[in-house]
Amino acid sequence: MQRVFVLDHNKQQLMPCHPARARKLLKKGKAVVIRRYPFTIIMKHRVGGDLQPxxxxxxxxxxxxxxxxxxxxxxxxxxxxxxxxxxxGLQIKSNLNSRRSIRSSRRNRKTRYRPARFLNRLRPKGWxxxxxxxxxxxxxxxxxxxxxxxxxxxxxxxxxxxxTQKLQKPEISGVEYQQGELAGYELREYLLEKWGRQCAYCGAKNVPLEIEHIQARSKGGTDRVSNLTLACTPCNQEKGNKDIKDFLKRKKKRLKKIQAQAKAPLKxxxxxxxxxxxxxxxxxxxxxxxxxxxxxxxxxxxxxxxxxxxxxxxxxxxxxxxxxxxxxxxxxxxxxxxKGRGSRQKCSMNQYGFPRTGPKKYKRVKGFQTGDIVKAVVTKGKKIGTYVGRVVVRATRSFDIGIGKEKVSGIGYKYCQLIQRSDGYEYT
The missing domain is CATH 3.30.420.10 (Ribonuclease H-like superfamily/Ribonuclease H)
Incomplete structure (x- = not known):
């Protein structure tokens, strides 16, 4: 199990302790839980302690x-x-694309909306x-x-x-890279990503792959990464030191793809x-x-x-x-x-860009807001049970609780007990 984080009486960090010790401290009343995720306790009286790196x-x-x-x-x-x-990141990209399409649709329909803005913002260094x-x-x-x-x-x-610099010129990097063992891991991992973890000649996946010279060293080929690819053992043996144009003369599309991909960097x-x-x-x-x-x-x-x-x-x-x-x-x-910290969008849109809901009035409903971690103990009705997860509040006072990838709807606010305020993350 993971260690439990510990704070002293003045909220200064102490060394994390074993869960068994944390349980004893809580049971004896010497500490209380201050945060559930990550699990943290605070000492009632102790101040300071020995620390290790x-x-x-x-x-x-x-x-x-x-x-x-x-x-x-x-x-x-x-x-x-x-x-x-x-x-x-993928969700943010999808949201930006959706907003862009809605704005474009409103402009095309000549609906009341601000005009498009171009080149009106300077990007700071490191943007x-x-x-x-x-x-x-x-x-x-x-x-x-x-x-x-x-x-x-x-x-x-x-x-x-x-x-990549060490891949191109290994001799600049010192003894470990000159010996070749660590350089081999750098090179192989790069090639696996670049060539999609499959044989460049036949497309075989989930098989042992070998580093292959596109132009054989016996015919002037170098060890630069732009002259290397991955091949399964049968293809590597069949190609030998043949010219790649002769080896793939019946597979012109694959030849063209390999030649282009070999020169292109890994974006x-x-x-x-x-x-x-x-x-x-x-x-x-x-x-x-x-x-x-x-x-x-x-x-x-x-x-x-x-x-x-x-x-x-x-x-x-x-x-x-x-x-x-x-x-x-x-x-x-x-x-x-x-999960983010909510949306500034006043109301949701349908697929055609028209308002689907009314403007949001309140961020909190009965003391809860979307993203809070709650514990709901339902004692009657069709959904009797205990639920712990991230809550989605509604003005109707009937909440949804997300438990991992599952979601339970229609939980009344009276059954909910706050565990931890929203911080933009979900924990499992």
Missing amino acids: IEIKFDPGSRTTGIALVGHFDRGSEVIWAGNLNHR LPPSLRSRVDNVKNWMLKLSRLVPLTEITIETVRFD DAAAVNATRYATGNVLKGFSLPITFSSGGRTKFNRLKLGYKKDHWIDAACVGESGSHVVILKTITPLIITA
């Missing part, structure tokens, strides 16, 4: 960012808390689209949350998925790298020692230690300290899903 690690991703807290104890480095932070900026803001917010609950001493973040990698650099710059503002690492080193550490693939496990394996980190089998990550 705790490192926070991030593995930023396009859809999910892994977070891990690693305690550096005398017995070694150990993961004490972990979480998977699911972003809402990112809203869908990407939300990822950076989510990481920043959780760094801020955890820094208030845990005595953090350093930050480690995976800033680049692939170090997804460039986008992810841009977001990770922005995330790294944001974390620099927390005045803690910060270390940057690459995805190749993360994968190298994880495979060396024999851990399975997961975002929070990758976060634990980031950087030099990830080469000897211990992850107990009892650790279960907290799943954090970004």
Whole structure:
């Protein structure tokens, strides 16, 4: 199980404790629960205590960012808390497209609406689209949350998925890359992403793939990444040192696709790298020692230690300290899903752009607002039971409660008990 966060009487961070110890403190009345997600208790009388180094690690991703807290104890480095932070970048992009289409439709119908505006806003340095900026803001917010609950001493973040400069010129990077072992992980991971984890010649998936030279080295081919692809064993052996034009003379479409894709950079990698650099710059503002690492080193550490693939496990394996980190089998990550903090839209629209509902009057209904985490104990009616989840309030005073991917409708407000105020995230 994960450690429980502890605050002293003055709300200063103490070392996280084992859940069994937290239960004893709560049972004896020495502490009370101050926050449910992540679970945090506050001591009634104790002030101050001995602290040990705790490192926070991030593995930023396009859809999910892994977070891990690693305690550096005398017995070694150990993961004490972990979480998977699911972003809402795709939802933001979809909302922006929907708003754009509604505005365009109103203009085309000559409905009363402001005219289109072009080139009227200057983009500041480091500007990112809203869908990407939300990822950076989510990481920043959780760094801020955890820094208030845990005595953090350093930050480690995976800033680049692939170090493309080292792929192009390995000799610049030092002894480890010259030996080739870590460079092989960087290169292979890049090629897997670029070629879609399938054979470039036959399209086979879920089979062992080998690194293949498009132009054979015996015929002047180089080891640059632009001359490399992935092939299954049969295709690799059949091609040998043949010219690719002769090997694929009966598959002209595939030949044209390989030639174009070999020269083109990996756009997804460039986008992810841009977001990770922005995330790294944001974390620099927390005045803690910060270390940057690459995805190749993360994968190298994880495979060396024999851990399975997961975002929070990758976060634990980031950087030099990830080469000897211990992850107990009892650790279960907290799943954090970004949901936003509501909408400024006055009323909902139908598919044709006409108002579907009236303007919203109140943000809170009977003391609850959308996004609050509540516990509902229904004692009568068709929906008898206990429900805990994120609430959606309605002016009719009949609420919906989301429990993971499921939703229970028609729960009266009188049955609801507030657990935690809305902070823009859902927890499972």
